[in-house]
Amino acid sequence: MTAIIMDGKQEALNVRKFLAEEIAATYSSPVLAVVQVGDNPASQVYVRNKHKAAAEIGMECRICYVPETASEDELRDLILELNDNDEVNGIIVQLPLPKQFDELKVLSWIKHSKDVDGFSPINAGLLQMNSPEAVVAATPQGIVALLKHYVADLRGKHAVIIGRSNIVGRPLADLLLNQDCTVTVTHSKTLDLPSICKQADILVAACGCAEMVKADWVKKGAAVIDVGINRVDGHLCGDVAFEEVKEVAAYITPVPGGIGPMTVAMLLKNTWNAYKKQNPLMK
Ligand code: GUN
Numbered sequence: 001m002t003a004i005i006m007d008g009k010q011e012a013l014n015v016r017k018f019l020a021e022e023i024a025a026t027y028s029s030p031v032l033a034v035v036q037v038g039d040n041p042a043s044q045v046y047v048r049n050k051h052k053a054a055a056e057i058g059m060e061c062r063i064c065y066v067p068e069t070a071s072e073d074e075l076r077d078l079i080l081e082l083n084d085n086d087e088v089n090g091i092i093v094q095l096p097l098p099k100q101f102d103e104l105k106v107l108s109w110i111k112h113s114k115d116v117d118g119f120s121p122i123n124a125g126l127l128q129m130n131s132p133e134a135v136v137a138a139t140p141q142g143i144v145a146l147l148k149h150y151v152a153d154l155r156g157k158h159a160v161i162i163g164r165s166n167i168v169g170r171p172l173a174d175l176l177l178n179q180d181c182t183v184t185v186t187h188s189k190t191l192d193l194p195s196i197c198k199q200a201d202i203l204v205a206a207c208g209c210a211e212m213v214k215a216d217w218v219k220k221g222a223a224v225i226d227v228g229i230n231r232v233d234g235h236l237c238g239d240v241a242f243e244e245v246k247e248v249a250a251y252i253t254p255v256p257g258g259i260g261p262m263t264v265a266m267l268l269k270n271t272w273n274a275y276k277k278q279n280p281l282m283k
Contacts, residue, residue: 002246036094117138
């Protein structure tokens with residue numbers, strides 16, 4: 001039997017429809033500020049997608065473009081200005097930043113109540129401590145929402161994550177641990193990766209290597225989540241060899257149409273939640 005396709009596009013649409021209804025019932029629009037430094041072509045596509053998705057639900061998305069030649073002080077001044085601007089509810093800095101910028105330092109400038117990516121050290125720490133106050137990074141949040149929809153009970157399941165990035169691997173490990181999973185985080189120096197992956201009930205590939213996860217790495221009946229977006233010979237593929245793995249797994253996410261749309265939906269949800277917290281009297 002082939003795997004059930006975990007339809008991130010549909011699930012994201014449900015979230016966005018809910019948010020559109022909530023926003024339509026308020027007096028003012030939430031505002032998301034997206035800071036884009038330089039002109040990385042992939043980032044430009046992601047930022048455009050966020051802008052379009054926000055507009056569709058009645059959320060304003062202000063794109064603040066900063067040239068690659070800007071100084072650290074100029075970038076810091078922009079972020080501090082957005083922190084102080086009461087019209088702005090959420091701020092994200094699109095990653096990766098050009099090499100000359102220190103990402104951790106830049107992310108730490110964002111006021112944590114407006115940090116809708118959940119990347120600031122305060123939100124990352126709150127998530128690690130399983131605080132309900134944590135703003136949870138969008139991709140891990142989207143992965144867990146999709147798993148809860150399809151797999152339902154995550155308790156006690158062995159989750160193996162390939163990749164230890166600050167954007168996906170690390171926050172996802174915290175989030176799955178908070179869902180009572182047993183979590184193994186693997187990375188580029190892990191020995192005998194295939195045999196560790198084969199033990200997973202939930203396998204998450206977030207390594208950025210096109211179709212690296214093969215059918216013989218996957219336990220029969222596992223849920224396989226593919227976070228990768230790679231372009232090979234002009235076509236998009238994930239980190240999982242989809243065609244062969246879908247014959248072994250019970251659930252699998254497609255690329256595109258899996259985790260990508262969930263990430264955007266969760267960013268919008270985080271921005272809506274930030275708006276509500278900042279405007280407690282607003283209906
Ligand atoms: N680059 C890749 N994914 C993300 C994300 O979720 N947020 C930001 N700000 N940058 C990214």
